[in-house]
Amino acid sequence: xxxxxxxxxxxxxxxxxxxxxxxxxxxxxxxxxxxxxxxxxxxxxxxxxxxxxxxxxxxxxxxxxxxxxxxxxxxxxxxxxxxxxxxxxxxxxxxxxxxxxxxxxxxxxxxxxxxxxxxxxxxxxxxxxxxxxxxxxxxxxxxxxxxxxxxxxxxxxxxxxxxxxxxxxxxxxxxxxxxxxxxxxxxxxxxxxxxxxxxxxxxxxxxxxxxxxxxxxxxxxxxxxxxxxxxxxxxxxxxxxxxxxxxxxxxxxxxxxxxxxxxxxxxxxxxxxxxxxxxxxxxxxxxxxxxxxxxxxxxxxxxxxxxxx
Amino acid sequence: xxxxxxxxxxxxxxxxxxxxxxxxxxxxxxxxxxxxxxxxxxxxxxxxxxxxxxxxxxxxxxxxxxxxxxxxxxxxxxxxxxxxxxxxxxxxxxxxxxxxxxxxxxxxxxxxxxxxxxxxxxxxxxxxxxxxxxxxxxxxxxxxxxxxxxxxxxxxxxxxxxxxxxxxxxxxxxxxxxxxxxxxxxxxxxxxxxxxxxxxxxxxxxxxxxxxxxxxxxxxxxxxxxxxxxxxxxxxxxxxxxxxxxxxxxxxxxxxxxxxxxxxxxxxxxxxxxxxxxxxxxxxxxxxxxxxxxxxxxxxxxx
Numbered sequence: 150x151x152x153x154x155x156x157x158x159x160x161x162x163x164x165x166x167x168x169x170x171x172x173x174x175x176x177x178x179x180x181x182x183x184x185x186x187x188x189x190x191x192x193x194x195x196x197x198x199x200x201x202x203x204x205x206x207x208x209x210x211x212x213x214x215x216x217x218x219x220x221x222x223x224x225x226x227x228x229x230x231x232x233x234x235x236x237x238x239x240x241x242x243x244x245x246x247x248x249x250x251x252x253x254x255x256x257x258x259x260x261x262x263x264x265x266x267x268x269x270x271x272x273x274x275x276x277x278x279x280x281x282x283x284x285x286x287x288x289x290x291x292x293x294x295x296x297x298x299x300x301x302x303x304x305x306x307x308x309x310x311x312x313x314x315x316x317x318x319x320x321x322x323x324x325x326x327x328x329x330x331x332x333x334x335x336x337x338x339x340x341x342x343x344x345x346x347x348x349x350x351x352x353x354x355x356x357x358x359x360x361x362x363x364x365x366x367x368x369x370x371x372x373x374x375x376x377x378x379x380x381x382x383x384x385x386x387x388x389x390x391x392x393x394x395x396x397x398x399x400x401x402x403x404x405x406x407x408x409x410x411x412x413x414x415x416x417x418x419x420x421x422x423x424x425x426x427x428x429x430x431x432x433x434x435x436x437x438x439x440x441x442x443x444x445x446x447x448x449x450x451x452x453x454x455x456x457x458x
Numbered sequence: 459x460x461x462x463x464x465x466x467x468x469x470x471x472x473x474x475x476x477x478x479x480x481x482x483x484x485x486x487x488x489x490x491x492x493x494x495x496x497x498x499x500x501x502x503x504x505x506x507x508x509x510x511x512x513x514x515x516x517x518x519x520x521x522x523x524x525x526x527x528x529x530x531x532x533x534x535x536x537x538x539x540x541x542x543x544x545x546x547x548x549x550x551x552x553x554x555x556x557x558x559x560x561x562x563x564x565x566x567x568x569x570x571x572x573x574x575x576x577x578x579x580x581x582x583x584x585x586x587x588x589x590x591x592x593x594x595x596x597x598x599x600x601x602x603x604x605x606x607x608x609x610x611x612x613x614x615x616x617x618x619x620x621x622x623x624x625x626x627x628x629x630x631x632x633x634x635x636x637x638x639x640x641x642x643x644x645x646x647x648x649x650x651x652x653x654x655x656x657x658x659x660x661x662x663x664x665x666x667x668x669x670x671x672x673x674x675x676x677x678x679x680x681x682x683x684x685x686x687x688x689x690x691x692x693x694x695x696x697x698x699x700x701x702x703x704x705x706x707x708x709x710x711x712x713x714x715x716x717x718x719x720x721x722x723x724x725x726x727x728x729x730x731x732x733x734x735x736x737x738x739x740x741x742x743x744x745x746x747x748x749x750x751x752x753x754x755x756x757x758x759x760x761x
Contacts, residue, residue, distance in 0.1 A: 166653075166654045166656075166657060167654060169654070169656055169657075170654040170655055170656040170657070173656040173659075173660075174566060174655075174656070176558065177558050177559075177561055177562040177566060178562065178566075180554075180555055180558035180559050180562065181558070181559050181562045181563070181575060183555070184555060184559050184575075184578075184579065184626065184630075185575065185578060187623065188578050188579065188581060188582050189578075191582075191585070191593060191623075192581070192585075194593065194597070195589060195592075195593070242479070243479045243482060243483065244479075245479075246475055246476040246478070246479030246480070247476065247479040247480045247483055249472075249476045250473075250476035250477055250479060250480045251480065253476075254472075254473055254476060254477070260480075263484060264480045264483065264484050267483060267484040267487040267488070268483060268487075269746060270487055270491070270742070270743065270746060271483070271486075271487050271490075273677075273680050273684075273742040273745060273746055274490075274684070274738075274739060274742055275683070275684025275685070275686065275711060275738050275742065276684070276686065277684065277686045277711050277714050277715065277735075277738070278490075278494065278684070278735050278738050278739055279490075281494070281714065281718060281731075281732070281735050282490045282493060282494065284718070285493065285497070285723065286489075286493070289723050306486065306490075309483055313483075335465075337465050337468050337469040337472065338469060338472060339468050339469055339471065339472025339473075340468065342472065360584075363584045364584065366586075367584070367585070367586025367587070367588070367589070368586070368587075369586065369587065369588050369687050370587070370686040370687050370711075370715070373715060373718075373719070374718055374719055408586050408587075408588045408589075409588075411588045411589070411592060412588050412591075412687050412690075412691070415588075415591070415592055415595060415691060416595075426592065427592075430588075430589050430592050433586055433588075433589060434585065434589060437584045437585065437586065438581070438584075440584070441580075441581060441584055
């Protein structure tokens, strides 16, 4: 009697466990479906709202008028890419050097600990704090005002932790046998790094750099007080007078990125302004998606070429 | 033979070039921390703002001078409370979804998770915060108006929903890594004892991944606490003590966005804003410290 009772209780317990297992699986599946629905519908919503505007004549080729609520976004688009390139020119060598030092020269020890903590701190700082610092340091103290170079340096501070980590990871993933072989042949660490390790890590580095470019491209909070919120009404791309405020290549002129442009005019009620906002958002999304795809393709293509040789 | 640098010098060049990069970054970070701290503290020393008044005062209005003290109204408690409210609420919304999605990706459909779900979630990381804000402003705020029958629909709740979407990829990706790091033998042991898959996940996998999962959550909270523009676009930007989830409010970051460019460097108002920046910096340092403590504890537990 007692025996069959325990069996019944056991069976009930097993049945309950099995039921819970099925419920849990169902709930988890629903969660994943929900997340995927959110992502897909977000991307589609932005594209549906804005892609039409991209084909409006003049949207991509004209300057903005009436404080951005009319006209096109040509200069914002140019400024975004120009800021990105300036940022990469500054941040890439520093991150590369820093990562090489941390991985190859001082893998353990107090210096590495301090530097890693500093980089970690930088990565966790809110971008608005970085923007405030950039504003005070470069725009006010250095007297650069609202300028592309202030913005690019603020973005650099935001970008360095990301890049350093990516490059560090890429260098660490190079098999240590390659390192040992070079050193055994009498190469210095520096030659080993330049001629063997960095080329070997290149695919991962390129992937990381392009991915980080997408992040930089959409950043706005750090730019509000550094590169400013106004684009010049007219830019001259042929001018080589780098001190002129209308020279497109002048790094001391104010500039406005696409993301900042969205923030500036999102609250404007006029239908024209709303079209521009959504068009800009769609353009920004497409650029970020392109960076995403490009990073995978470039990394893979580079890896294939290098292993084939 | 062509002139060539001796090997030892070459090594020195490499060491100094890369060392200079590290030194530069470290120097900039130290300068930043020092500068924000110095500016933020000078509010209380130079301008004579009462520290207790700043942290516990409930009235914030930089444009109006308080007759009693001759200083602007600088009670930052409403901003601090709102910042913590959106951070905690968004974490509460995002956490179950993120962990659930991570479990599905690692334990239930690893192939689908790795090939389809993870790239999709990583796409969410790349979407700029202004675009999140824009969608929040049009879709979520509109939904709030329709569902709760309120006039504006701006406030802490839409802010938290937008933030939850933004920190979701951070927490999910890190949780996936955390669950993947659990040794396969733990699962096999549990299944061999007759546990169901869910019992294995709940009692074995999640338990042994807890420290890493906590790190994931705190990194998500760090991002939520410091996020600026997306929140600014849906929270309303009114600096008063929040009385409900659908009343216009303002966080520390959103107040900085709107006021920073208004007041000249060196004025009392500007210094007070730097004090807000100091709070933000202090919080992110505290979050880092918590992560390190969790990491050290986890390492000790594993022996």
